[in-house]
Amino acid sequence: MELNNKLEAQQFEIKNFTYDLPENRIAKYPLAERDLSKLLVYHNGEISEDIYRNLDKYIFEKSIFIFNNTKVVQSRLYFNNSTGGKIEVFCLEPSEKNHEPSMAMMKKTCVEWKCLIGRLDRWKEKVISINTKDISLDAEILERDGNVFTIRFSWQPTSFSFAEILEHFGAMPIPPYLKRESEEIDVSRYQTVYAEQQGSVAAPTAGLHFTNQIFEKIKSKNAIVDYVTLHVGAGTFIPVKSETLEGHQMHSEWIEVAQETILNIVAQISDEQTNKNVIAIGTTSLRTIESLYWMGVKANQNMSASIDELEVKQWDAYELQQSLTASDALNCLLAWLKRNKIEKIICKTQLLIVPSYQLKIANALITNFHQPSSTLLLLVAAVVGDDWKVIYDYALKNDFRFLSYGDGSLLFDNKRNKN
Template sequence: MHPSQLQISDFTYDLPDERIARYPLTERDLSKLLIYKEGTIISDVYRHLPQHLPADALLVFNNTKVIEARILFQKDTGSKIEIFCLEPAAGVELTQAMMSQGNVRWTCLVGGAGKWKQQFLEKPLQTPKGAVLLKAEKMNVQQGCFEIEFSWDNTYFTFAELLHYAGVLPLPPYLQRQTEAADYDRYQTVYARQEGSVAAPTAGLHFTPQLLLQLQEKGIKHSFVTLHVGAGTFQPVKSTTMQDHHMHREWIEVDADAIEELLQQLPRPVIPVGTTSLRTIESLYWMGVKVLLNPNATIHQLEVQQWDAYDLPLQNASAKDALQALLDWMQQQKLQKIICHTQVLIAPGYTARVAGAILTNFHQPSSTLLLLVAALIGEDWRKVYRYALANDYRFLSYGDGSLLWVNKT
């Protein structure tokens, strides 16, 4: 069956409200860890992760950093309007947008848009680097989102710096609470570097510097990729079948060195930390397939669309051939880094080309993230989630996690 025909009602379960972790544990690596392999489940904690991984494994981390994407403006009347920055406006690359000085356009959600009657919203800021006035202006509306032009009167500041001073770290809506001071540390991975996400790659929240050192001491290698997580990651599937669901797209940034590390690692285990890392490395495979089909493709033509993994005419290329083709293309284009969008949808019917396992949290019912888990381990996803519910595992972003080995059959 083509994944477009999947019914989302087949990928749901009852998640009691009390099982959603509203806050993280005091110690990151004491979260529970469910280990699934070939139908067998055992339970441990993240602190003991090195005991459950082979010494020749490669862990792939997403080093994106969550930005303070929620900006609250207060009108003279006292009413408040919230602007939630989703991604740069069309045609603007993310890193470029974050480093903009003076003005930049973003696609945003606006809370209280009906109260926005004047041309500009204004937010004066007093910072350690001086005063600055941030303005917001509505430019146009499309598909429920607004294109907002931000401008500021002190071009010493980049937009990334303004977000830091003016914005609030956005927590997932299902936590149903306001952002607190501790979240600015705990809702970031310890290895977060590249600013651009509006949600954390939560599988990585369990790692500590000590745990990373223990993994290294065992000989387990690691690599970094970047996928900037968009708000669409929380978008529920509302259609009956997947063919009517529009998969959100997200920015990826991957150095040639990271692709080379993946290439040299195969066929030994590659284990992405989180669904975002998995979507990134699997997208690299399909980009390589596109190069094999069209060696003269542009970077835009290499971007992975929602159904590419099921509809491209070349489905059986080896991971090594695809990654090598992508590296060769980058060399011809004189590129040291891939920067583009991916919209890949991983659902039952998908065969993992690069990943041998995944470290991931427990996901919402009827979500594309749960579809991804089902694609990797088949119908045993029900067994895993029943076990987690029966054994007091904590769910969603601040919850516990799992090590799931891909079922090859």
Template sequence: MTDPKKLAIKDFVYELPDERIAKFPLPERDQSKLLQYHQGQISDHTFTDLPQLLPSHTLLVFNDTKVVQARLLMQKETGGIVEIFCLEPVAPHREVQLAMQQTGSSTWKCLVGNNKRWKRGPVKLQFEGGELQAEREAQQEGHFLIRFTWTPADLTFAEVLEQCGKLPLPPYLNRELTAEDHTRYQTIYANQQGAVAVPTAGLHFTDRVMEQLKLQSIDTAYLTLHVGAGTFKPVKADTMEAHEMHAEQLFISKAFLEKLLQHLGNPVIPVGTTSMRSLESLYWLGFKVWQQPNLPVQELHVTQWQAYESTELPTAEEVLTALLKYMEQQNTDYLHASTQIIIAPGYTFRICNGLVTNFHQPESTLLLLVSALIGENWRKVYQHAMENDYRFLSYGDSSLLLP
């Protein structure tokens, strides 16, 4: 078995010319190309073909996180601009859903552009009928703790961002935001505010495709993983052992777990790498409570290498049942956890049987995940995409990977 800690990121390189990166979305979401990889064979399709290509009785799992306007262009007293990028909440709530509903003030972990020019005092941003103010509380490794206060104080932080924030487009698009991005850099089923990047595999879905899924008796389910800026974090370490995976917040309903349990034995296919990481994390969270039924709620966290450290494991059914029992004990219909799981060659899939996903950056953890699923054939898939005019990255084309 491959030891994922020893994997060298230089083995996950391919040539990606800038002109192959899709800088803008297609006029129609579901008209993107769809590459099907099925048991080693590759075929070309259009995304509208997806419902017919999925195995029968599939449960298709979506991430319904919604991208928030997390970029704030704040003004100093001298008139200069400081850019603040909200990463994750710190106080009074660490839970994204609660932090977005916070009124009056909130502290967030943020990246700050032009920080050296921000000498002292707060920076401000006026918006219609109000004002947002930001002050640095502390500098930590690679980021700042920023305390935001705003008026009117009865507005939620979500409403404030909606009023004065900008959508954080991926850095590799290397262009200004357009009016179109506000609808197109968001899935049609986005519902839970809190992501700073879109789960891109979902961008191709339209009402028309959703309707076809129903006609093909493909069942669907939704979970929430708030995608963090770490999704764009390049792997700088020579081997994966030295790369620290970003933690992301995961929310699961009891109804979702019950549906997942019913579908075990049929194909469970996530839409996007975030849905796949969430589903596989559920196994490891379930394993934790299967081992320790009284685990404190704050310890519901999957560490980076947890999945590679255990042998003689229970079935998916056993751990998901343990997770449901745990939720009943806690008297809750929702599970809030966090995950740093890294899915890389050497990983054994516990829940997922395939993947709908876009084409990812070279030397990225997302490419490691694809390789974990289809092995060395990822090269064949990417070469085929390159030779057949597929568009790459967030606004690019799609693939259905069925090992």
């Protein structure tokens, strides 16, 4: 029986997971064509490079690709106070009253949302408003928790959903490290071509490179394409500021996974002929499917558990026993779904993946190049080990573009991949 090591994970020093990222290596805008972005391929310790359009050359027959189909909402709202001063309201996630983002986006009349506020000192009135010829939006602060405010939004006409209100008044929340205001190009390009479930405040950027042409190519190799949803929160941009991970609070995010998707993954990892080729498109997809394993572990321990009790907490992967195989864990989760007559997992995950973590379900990751001192970089190091330094050094020396609009990589977990 393999036991986890919470202490080891907590003592990782973030100073060992940083690098010098020159400002001119950060891609401020996307390329004209999505799939012409450069692709670094890391397999069996070897590095090669190509472009995303040729991704099919590097995948195996009958692989399963897991994409995150979340949709970025135009969550930056700009109000003016009575004297004309600008106030920015950044919508993070629905309050607990409204539950998960996709459903909250469909609400009409009013919603309560957790938000950040820029230029709070200008908010003098009880209610501030935005008005156009046909639509008006009011905002009122209900409570404050540190830097996060719960705001009640209400609007006229009430026939509009909150998603439609944000589309009408909001701006795309491009990452702060781009150091520019959002522009028209961001509305389409800071969004995957398969985005569907509204609720993210940041794009699952590994998917920005994919086009219909790529989908056709990978399907021609008998690959399965499936989708999960993780609504990306603003916490994805927060660097680890403590010296060790023990002092870092991992952000919690909503996930949605259909029972059919879990069945597809089980079929894939149970087929010895495919050698468990489960490719996660982006760190969000990876965290989502890995969270399913730990939910299965919890379901195995208590089939009467509530969905809240199955939620994955920050240190679960380093405290829970992991004697179950991936197939057994997922089958336990499927049994729990059947017992509770539930067709789709909808809950939160706080799963933190660091270098001591052993991937349970995925064995390859497609991802962009991430910020220094970030939990995303730690996740990459969990997949490729210390070779993350070699990979990033190669990318820096060979003109790869970094961060959200930058180039990307296909990284194989060599500990599990035998091809």
